[in-house]
Amino acid sequence: MLSYSFLQHYWWFLISLLGGLLTFLLTVQGGQSLIFTLGKDKSHRFLIVNALGRKWEFTYTTLVTFGGAFFASFPLFYSTSFGGAYWVWMLILLCFVIQAVAYEYMSKPGNTWGKKTYEIFLFLNGLLGTFLIGAAVATFFTGSEFTVNKANIASMITNSETGFVISQWANPLHGLEALFDVRNWLLGFAVFFLARTNANLFFINRIEDQSLVDKARKSLIYNAVPFLVFFLSFLIWILVGKGFSVDPATGAVSLVQYKYLMNLVEMPIVAILFLLGVVFVLFGIGRGIFAKSSTCGIWASGVGTVLTVTTLLLVAGYNNTPYYPSSVGDMSSSLTISNSSSSPFTLMAMSIVSILIPFVLAYIFYAWRALEKKKFRKEDLKEDGHVY
């Protein structure tokens, strides 16, 4: 029988992996944020939109599954963060709602609001969606203002200030206060520029149009450099700064110098994978910029993105670290993988279902291959019969 702790660690690993995959798939959003710069020419924009339009569902589905898996495995996070940091999550949701319809509607006659409106929807989704997700994830390291008291649900005092609600957000800005912390901005911009970097690499790999590929290579430099600056700034800040730590014996939460750095040191496999991830991303970017004939930078960068983000989230949740720290009072409301998870029975039931994940990945791989045998050319896209 698997232990409760193992199941909690397993599910945090799956959540982290989903986070890593989602960040890689934000390539679609990164590409959307480039439609007005790389796609000034009409035929270029057509190619960009159609290349991305065949992938948007994957990002969307991963986001939905990420939410569902979080709800299922760590419901206290779901109730605390979503019910508390209301404005941040609502803004993220709005960004994604406008994306879902944009591809399907933009080129269809009778779309009411005009093609430009849907292009702006895509651009906004690319710009705000990536930044806000990055900033929201940064709070996993920088903390949020909330308290949790499970006994509230049985409180006999009704209509009081605390009421029946278990998770209370302590800041009236309900999540927007995260914008007052520079570190959240740093990760927000890092994710934004990473998505654009990967999008440029994706265009280089998938599109058969030399002038567009040349533009993407140039754009790659302008996005990869800021990505590295923002990402390294965030990384250094959290590694050398104070991090949130839980005393496994008492459950007390405190701020400990070099906590996240020590997590890497104390989890060498995670550290190695993290470093490998960073190297892969750098290698992918390097191939894209310097090897003019190479088109495979996206694969290295993609694998690197998944590895880096997954391990970064493991650092946030493993090794007696609260993955969603509360910066209020004695910080005892902080969420850890042990105090916020579902019951052993539910985690076990879902773990059995998760055995099917490789099968799911296999048919995604098949579908991807089937549609991507050839690079995108304007003529081929029209032949396919469903164009945006």
Next chain:
Amino acid sequence: MELLNSPLLDWSRAQFALTAMYHWLFVPLTLGLGLIMSIMETIYVKTGDEKWKKTAKFWMNLFGVNFAIGVATGLILEFEFGTNWSNYSWLVGDIFGAPLAIEGVLAFFMEATFISIMFFGWVRVSKKMHLASTWLTVTGATLSALWILVANSWMQYPTGTEFNPDTFRVEMNDFWAVALSPFAIAKFFHTVLSSWVLGAAFVCGISGWYLAKKRNVVFAKQSFKVGSVVGLVAILLTVFSGDFSAYMAAQKQPMKLAAMEGLYQGHKGEGLIVMALPNPAKKSYNDGVDPFIFKLEIPKALAALGYHDFDAFVPGITDIIKGGYIQENGEVALSFAEKQARGKIAREALLAYQTAVKDGKKADVEKYKTQLQNNYKYFGYSYFNSPEDTIPRIPEVYWSFHIMIYIGGYLILFFLLATFYSFKDKLDGKKWFLSLSVWTIPLVYICSESGWMVTELGRQPWAIQDILPLKAAVSALSSYAVMITFFLFLILFTALLIAEIRIMLNQIKKGPEAE
């Protein structure tokens, strides 16, 4: 700070209802049209007749337009469980989250992956692979419906779970009891079958328009034929699944059944109202005012529907509040006051249990745990002050139910005629029927939305039946914040709906030759 007051609850409910009702405009068409276009493509692959390919592609195009907006509204719905129903998310996350996660892993990815092949793979994969992808897209969509309906059914009939006083939440102890509860089975079949009815009515309506205009006659007749058969089979099966749903409501949610019929005072062998004029002067369950000015009913039909026994006692709202009648399981029904008292005992025991654990008093721990377990099934009643709080809004539930029944009855006749006329090739001369088929489209949407309104409004005031009322499930937010997001979603969804309808009308005007 404003918490748990009525405006917050009202706006939170309004926002969730808005999202759910918009979402439910698109989901049934995805399920119904998905089935029909899959059948059409199957005929194409079997016969090699290009006309069927064109027909399937036309409907697929409309499917795509509808699918996109369904996905958008679905995303919001999933996250609103957390954003607006924070307490609910914690209390039931252990049960509710699991189907949602399984839905994501097994159904959404299937849908998302194979829909790409369905739309873009006509020349990139073989005919058979394409057909398989179309069926897998529809299967994925249907499986999505299954898991979310499992979760919803658990809210109506909590089973396979127990309350854990250490974690202050309900925890699953029997996955299959949750996944295969009779409520879930009834709801799944009723929902999916009624979605097929909606898809069939949509196809028949649009095909009828072409035939009335004498345009694309072969395509329209082909489509009408498939639509009418699917519609007829589905509506007949929907009736059976609806009967089972009503039976389950009678067993587990008698208040909902009473509200559906506006039944205040129960009797043995209660009749089912066919037509009635509700009395607007009726304000309270115990004001003595007759709830109807006039009513025409089928004798004993409600008893038969709810209990499969013509002479069974069907409790009315007053009976449920006053208790004292013998239930199906042989137990005497408790009154509201008794349930409230036992709910309070459960809540006090929960708090006392916590104190006992902290103080290390083992005897007290056991005592309060037992007390909690014995009274837990009435836990939610402790949050109410008066019996009126437990009654759903009768007019809304009553009319939703009856509108659903009226239109459902009409649909049986419509699909009988549609099948007869299309297979006898007599549609050409039936202009009145072709017009009727067009008007059936809005009617079937009203029927579908009414069905959901019965389910959800009839469940009020509960988030989880008898365990968690909505007022204890809501997030601690300002009502203004929720009001702002409500209007944001209202404007956005409406704008997108207008675009969707106009795109569809445009595609329909252009016809299948545009493919």
